[in-house]
Amino acid sequence: MSEFGLIAYGRSGNWELMVDKLLEEPETLGLQIESSLIALQLEISNLNLLKDWQNYWNNIESEGRVENRSFQIGRLEKLPVIINYDTEYSDRLFIVVNETANGRLGVTVAGEDYHQLRNALLEAISDLEAS
16 A cells, blocks of 8 residues: 655645655655545646646636636546536536546535635645745
């Protein structure tokens, strides 16, 4: 079993985000997203991803309707994990694994969960910047 070292942590309500590195391969970074809705552990490309995700989320909220409402946050094995921001409700997004023309696996995050996930992201960024 692989061992991970925690780099950054953010929590809000039921949502937790943890950024860690694989101790055997320090260049391998992971992001864990956990709540009562989901427990997801994925590989991320670099530590800037959290800040990029925050900036993208800010743009979605400030500009409203933008052409591309999807942001890839990482990979689960070889499958892309994407955040799709809703076009109907401003406080709803979907965490989607491997969306194809034939189907997808996803979780809806809406209302209070939407805001808690965002606050957990902000806390994780703050923790990362403090270290």
